[in-house]
Amino acid sequence: MLRSKVLIQGVMPTMKGALELQYMVRSCGVVRMLCAPNAGCGQIVPKRRVSSTGKSSSKGHKDLVCNTRIRGIDITRDPKLNKGMAFTLKERQVMGLQGLLPPAIIPQDQQVYRTMQNFYRRENDLDRYIYLTALQERNEKLFYRVLTENVELMMPVVYTPTVGLACQKFGLIYRKPRGLYITEHDKGHIYSILCNWPETDVKAIVVTDGDRILGLGDLGAYGMGIPVGKLSLYTALGGIKPHQCLPILVDVGTNNPDLLDDPLYIGLKQRRTRGDTFYDLLDEFMEAVVRRYGQTCLVQFEDFGNQDAFTLLERYRNRYCTFNDDIQGTAAVAVAGVLASLRITKTRLSDNVFLFQGAGEASIGIANLIVMAMMEEGTSREQALEKIFLVDSKGLITKDRPSGGITEHKAPFAKNMQHIGDLGQIVKAVKPTALIGAAAIANVFTEDIIRDMGSFNERPIIFALSNPTSSAECTAEEAYRYTEGRCVFASGSPFDPVTVDGRTFFPGQGNNAYIFPGVALATIACGIRHISDEVFLKSAEYLAAMVDNEHLAEGRVYPPLSDIQKVSTEIATKLAEYAYKKGNLCAHYPEPKDKEAFIKSHQYSTDYESFLPDIYDWPGHESQL
Ligand SMILES: O=C([O-])CC(=O)C(=O)O
Numbered sequence: 001m002l003r004s005k006v007l008i009q010g011v012m013p014t015m016k017g018a019l020e021l022q023y024m025v026r027s028c029g030v031v032r033m034l035c036a037p038n039a040g041c042g043q044i045v046p047k048r049r050v051s052s053t054g055k056s057s058s059k060g061h062k063d064l065v066c067n068t069r070i071r072g073i074d075i076t077r078d079p080k081l082n083k084g085m086a087f088t089l090k091e092r093q094v095m096g097l098q099g100l101l102p103p104a105i106i107p108q109d110q111q112v113y114r115t116m117q118n119f120y121r122r123e124n125d126l127d128r129y130i131y132l133t134a135l136q137e138r139n140e141k142l143f144y145r146v147l148t149e150n151v152e153l154m155m156p157v158v159y160t161p162t163v164g165l166a167c168q169k170f171g172l173i174y175r176k177p178r179g180l181y182i183t184e185h186d187k188g189h190i191y192s193i194l195c196n197w198p199e200t201d202v203k204a205i206v207v208t209d210g211d212r213i214l215g216l217g218d219l220g221a222y223g224m225g226i227p228v229g230k231l232s233l234y235t236a237l238g239g240i241k242p243h244q245c246l247p248i249l250v251d252v253g254t255n256n257p258d259l260l261d262d263p264l265y266i267g268l269k270q271r272r273t274r275g276d277t278f279y280d281l282l283d284e285f286m287e288a289v290v291r292r293y294g295q296t297c298l299v300q301f302e303d304f305g306n307q308d309a310f311t312l313l314e315r316y317r318n319r320y321c322t323f324n325d326d327i328q329g330t331a332a333v334a335v336a337g338v339l340a341s342l343r344i345t346k347t348r349l350s351d352n353v354f355l356f357q358g359a360g361e362a363s364i365g366i367a368n369l370i371v372m373a374m375m376e377e378g379t380s381r382e383q384a385l386e387k388i389f390l391v392d393s394k395g396l397i398t399k400d401r402p403s404g405g406i407t408e409h410k411a412p413f414a415k416n417m418q419h420i421g422d423l424g425q426i427v428k429a430v431k432p433t434a435l436i437g438a439a440a441i442a443n444v445f446t447e448d449i450i451r452d453m454g455s456f457n458e459r460p461i462i463f464a465l466s467n468p469t470s471s472a473e474c475t476a477e478e479a480y481r482y483t484e485g486r487c488v489f490a491s492g493s494p495f496d497p498v499t500v501d502g503r504t505f506f507p508g509q510g511n512n513a514y515i516f517p518g519v520a521l522a523t524i525a526c527g528i529r530h531i532s533d534e535v536f537l538k539s540a541e542y543l544a545a546m547v548d549n550e551h552l553a554e555g556r557v558y559p560p561l562s563d564i565q566k567v568s569t570e571i572a573t574k575l576a577e578y579a580y581k582k583g584n585l586c587a588h589y590p591e592p593k594d595k596e597a598f599i600k601s602h603q604y605s606t607d608y609e610s611f612l613p614d615i616y617d618w619p620g621h622e623s624q625l
Pocket residue numbers: 160213214215303325326466467492511512
């Protein structure tokens with residue numbers, strides 16, 4: 001192989017450093033200056049990360065982000081490589097970018113400023129969603145920098161509630177393919193479709209079939225917005241590297257008549273295929289994931305229909321590395337909120353009586369985790385089940401309910417009492433200490449119901465968990481106002497602070513976003529093979545312990561959203577400690593001593609990589625030149 005020293009010619013006088021730049025050229029003429037002598041093909045080895053403030057940062061690993069043969073305009077078209085106008089003069093010269101960019105060199109800090117200006121100029125959240133999506137597709141590092149620095153402002157845009165609207169309008173706002181679409185016609189070829197995905201280092205997949213998108217129902221292929229949004233939070237909150245994340249939509253049709261008639265619909269125009277054909281397709285999918293990405297590739301199931309969600313979780317939980325966010329993630333965040341509430345109500349968990357409006361994925365998931373937590377307190381399973389009441393579309397779940405419809409998941413909670421249909425009457429009969437809504441029936445917590453909760457309890461717990469905001473069981477304002485500010489409130493979608501009688505309350509957002517990024521980060525870092533319910537109970541306990549007394553005094557049962565990245569890292573660290581202590585949970589050994597440093601070493605950095613490391617810093621460079 002011919003290697004020679006090359007001097008860059010014809011650069012501006014200010015770039016004296018560039019004139020001295022030496023790099024290697026292969027006989028074929030392809031510039032190799034980005035590869036360290038021992039690096040694998042295409043691997044950037046930056047000398048160090050330089051943050052926008054000019055400080056070196058040790059956060060994050062070096063990433064396999066760049067095919068070094070990409071040059072010129074193609075670099076600016078690759079969101080993983082593109083830095084916009086932040087490319088330095090040296091980089092522009094060496095990488096064939098001169099003339100393709102305006103002459104100004106604009107560092108990332110200034111790009112952030114410009115991005116924020118553009119963000120604020122948009123008139124509504126859907127436009128802001130479209131703007132941020134375009135940024136993500138143009139300059140990934142900049143997108144994650146603005147998102148991580150403005151979580152409170154932007155999470156409601158890239159995630160709940162706006163992502164719900166974005167899914168509803170997906171046909172209209174669709175620009176570019178993001179993620180993989182697998183249809184039932186791909187049966188027998190799913191592995192080769194996974195091979196079409198350009199990244200080989202995928203560690204986490206979020207998959208949906210679009211059957212129950214948030215509380216909005218069947219949105220079919222428009223549901224792709226959900227895996228995309230969830231995985232944006234994997235990176236923004238958990239620090240999981242974007243190239244390790246893969247959003248997938250499994251399209252087996254939709255039963256939504258509006259979509260079947262919609263000329264903009266992007267999915268298969270057919271009614272949903274269910275039953276064995278559907279399960280066989282999912283079986284092939286899971287096998288293909290393992291074949292392509294290995295056994296420790298995490299698969300998060302999201303927004304599947306109720307029955308399928310339970311069936312698939314049972315089918316795969318002990319065979320693959322998987323969890324269902326709507327059952328287990330939501331359960332953990334709700335239980336965390338309840339555990340924190342107990343410090344306000346000054347009760348034990350087992351002293352409480354829970355009434356769930358809804359008996360679907362979320363309610364059953366939460367109810368089961370509460371049973372586990374009560375058993376940890378020393379209560380028997382039978383006694384714990386007695387304290388939990390479920391209401392579904394046919395009313396209270398009782399043993400000999402005339403209307404039936406009691407599935408195996410609801411059955412353990414069925415009560416030996418007379419059947420009551422109306423929620424208001426059920427609340428009066430049961431007198432719960434905690435009322436939890438998760439059935440996406442908007443405004444079902446009426447003024448009377450909320451007032452009743454306030455009359456039975458000094459500090460009633462009221463959680464309106466349904467998403468998006470339009471599906472919430474009541475607003476934060478209603479809950480606080482009708483209980484004279486005495487309730488402990490949380491909701492699935494964000495609500496603004498509420499002032500009642502001169503006191504301001506900060507409603508907590510009991511959204512699984514407090515849980516899944518941390519669980520995913522620990523799973524990926526440690527190679528946790530199977531994610532047990534205990535992992536979620538532990539996560540709930542860790543999260544509840546992060547709520548300090550000042551927060552509780554303001555009515556918050558979760559740490560402030562502005563701390564959610566810290567929370568995710570801490571949950572991941574504690575889970576790593578737990579998983580290694582348990583002994584057989586992890587695939588990745590040897591066990592790291594400092595779990596926090598270990599977890600952090602897996603996290604993404606939003607700092608731009610330097611494309612021109614100083615080759616003099618490469619060990620052994622002298623012998624290469
Ligand atoms: O996405 C969210 O905001 C929470 C969630 O999983 C759901 O509501 O299905």
